[in-house]
Structure formats: C-alpha cells, structure tokens
Amino acid sequence: MDEMKDVVLKYVINEYLEDEDEVLTYETPLISGGIVDSFSMVSLKRFLENKYKISIPDDKATPEAFDSVTKIVKLVNEFLK
C-alpha cells in the first residue's frame, strides 16, 4: 500500500508539477486543487491501468476518486482484489 502510494505520488509530481519547489503530499487535492485537469486524468488512468494490470471503468474514474494520492490508491486497490 505504502509502496503504491509512493509510486503514484512520484508519477503525479513528475507528470504535473511545473514548479520544482511545489510540495505535494498524499492528501493534496489534485483535481479540485487545480493540479490535474480533467484532460490530464486520461494519462493518469492509463498509467495506473498499465502499471497494475487493471481496468478502471470510466464511471469509476471520477474527479472525486482521483482527487488525492490516497484516494487513487484506494481506487486501484478495489480493482486489484
């Protein structure tokens, strides 16, 4: 679980943060905080599906479910089971 959190956090930092000084935690609001826009969710979803060999249905890949690293990890775990 913690390992997955770090993988997702690292991906989000590399993918979306332009300013290296910006701090991102497991709980930072990603969508509602304006860090990840709805367009960019596509690549995040694909990254998770490829990395963890899962398929997340579109109706589950909501902005709410993607709004923090913790929430994303929870979502991924639902489909890993």
Added chain:
Amino acid sequence: MAYSDKIRNIYTSTIDEIREKGIFKQERYIHSSQAADIEVEFPTGSALKKVINMCANNYLGLSSHPDVIKAAHEGLDTRGYGMSSVRFICGTQDIHKELERKVTEFLGTEDTILFPSCMDANAGVFEAILTKDDVMISDRLVHASIIDGIRLAPAMHDTFKHSDMAHLEEKLQLHADKRLKVVITDGVFSMDGDTAKLDEMVALCEKYDAMLFVDESHSSGFIGKTGRGTHEKYGVMGKIDIITTTFGKALGGASGGCVSGRKELVEMCRQKARPYLFSNTIAPVVVSGVNTVLDILSKSTERRDKLEKNTEFWRKGLTEAGFVLKDGDTPIVPVMLFNAKLSQDFSKALYEEGIYAIGFFFPVVPQGQARIRTQISAGHEIHHLEKALEAFIKVGKKFDILGKTKQEIIAKYGQ
C-alpha cells in the same frame, strides 16, 4: 420581453468581474492600413497618434504590399466580391484550386484544402480524421484553437511537457495500443517564440508509428532558409503528415487558412471537416492576394532575409540594454516583466513614447510570466527599430528594470 433585467444583470456583473480582475480587453482603433507606421485612436475619442507598430503578425510586411493590393483588385474585378456558397456547392473557383496547388508546392506536401481560417482548420481536422480508438498527444503549450479542435474530436487526448522529448516518448509508449496516434505541436510557439524540435519529433513518430501535426501559423513564409516553415529549418520537409497554417499573418494578413499534408487526410477533411462543409468559401479578393503572396515568396527570399536581419538587430539591442528576453531566434521576441500590472504600465509608457506594443499576462501566458510581446517585421526599417529601442530603454530606466535579473524584477514588483 425575453431579455429581462435579470438576464441583463447576469451579464453586466460577469463583465464587471472581468474588469475587476484587470483582464478586460479593449480595442484600439487604427485609422491607417497595417504597416510599421500606423495612426491610432486610443483611448477612444482621442486625437490620432502616429506610432510604430511592434505587435503585428505582419512578419513579411506584405499586408499592404502594392503587388498584393493590385492582385486583390484584379481578383475583385474578374471573380467578384463574394461566392455566397460553401466550397462544395458552388463556392470553388479556378483560383481556389490554384491556391491549393501553390500552397502544396510551397509547403512541400501532397495536397491542401482551404478553410475560412486556421482556427477553423484546427477546429475541424481532428474530428475529420480520428475516431474513439485513436489518441492525440499534444504539447502543453499549443495554441487555443488546437485545444478547441481536440475537444471536438472523439479520440483520447493526452499531453506532454513543453518540448520535452523524453516525456513525449513516454506518452507514445503509454498509448502504443491505440489504432492511430497523432503528435500535435505548434511549429513556432506564439507566446514564447521558440520552435518545436521537429527533427526529433519526426524520429520519434517514425519509431512509434505516429502521425505528426504541426501548426505553422507563426512560421509559414519566413522560418527556414527559403521561408517554407519550421519543417524546412529542421530538415524534415515532406515528413510532416499534417500542417495547418494561416494566410492571416505573414502571408498577406487578410484571412483564411488551410490543412496541408498527406492526400488521404486532406480528402478526409474535404468529406468530413465541419468548418469546411458548413462555412463560406474564402472570398475571391483574398484568394487572389494570397496567390500573389506565394508568387512573391517563391521568387525571392529577400523579405525573410530582411526579417532575419531585423530580428537579430532587435534581439541584440534589447539584450545589450539589459532586458530579460525569452531565448529564441524567431521574430517573436518576448520582453519579460513577470508582473501583470508592470506589463500594462510598461505598455502604456511605451505608447506615450510612440511605440505600440501590448502587455500579455495570465491567462494568456502562465501566472507570473507577464511580458511585452514584440514582433518584428520585414516592413520595419532600421530607423523604426532604433526608435523603438530608444523608447524601450527610456521606459526600462523609468521602471528601473535594466540589467536586473528575473528574481530582482520579481522582488521589486511581485509576481
């Protein structure tokens, strides 16, 4: 009454909010033709002021060129004012086909289709050639019209960091399973004036079997040794699958645009692109003008060579004076001020000195990246640039930013 006070109030308060945010756009009325020297009424109702224009897309100085005006007159006399039709009903004249052939030859592609504007070309092309099984991978700084076109298309959309080839490669790998992949970029980025690394992009697209789309609106006519565009500069002519460009900037500056590229893709646009199917054909007077523009540019590189020299002079002058510029070698030369209000005050002070250059700030450019975007033209003579430089230095001294670093300017004015 359908337009009640309630409805009116919703709009007036929205417009007031725009004013309060300081992002209210106001037109300045020009009473002369487009050129290096123009006469401007600003603020509205004030006496006309003669100023040097440093912010037109008139890169080659062809907007009011006598040969282009003469050709437009001939087009008007022989083919009329309007066609009152879309292209495929009764809006295609011989001169429209002549222009499509000339653009194809000029850009070194297989075929071309005209659109009412490049905005329309960008809005229509992706929907016409892609399905939900495909993916569009765009640079994060592409022009707003491309973003609109992407939104209208059924394909998946992803982005890569500006000009970051390693990131682009990651995305091409991520989407390897898609039926078709299109990598999307501007040739010259209009706000920063930098160029896309088209040689590397072509190599990546070949490696991962992706198509490459380039918007050449700020390049056609003057980038590359003979002005064919960014693909000429990077030695990849014939390897770009889709080029869109405009006739509204360097190529005469009137209006109109096109999609030029692989013949099957152009044919798909002719069959399916909605702005082509449902919008009027380009007026004969404009088509005749652009035909002559391409004749002028095919005969001689004199104008793009002059533009290159003018650009070198301008960049060197500003750099030596101690301004912070965005790196690049195109005629788009952004003078960085970082603070939004400073960019507006600087622009006003320049205008008082007889120089017309506009300040850009968020959301047109990223937050904290406010600037004066200057654009050089072959229509400028050295005396224009000398006068403009003098004014920039005077205003730069007034605001005490000459020789200051980005951090020092931000410390003084905020971000």
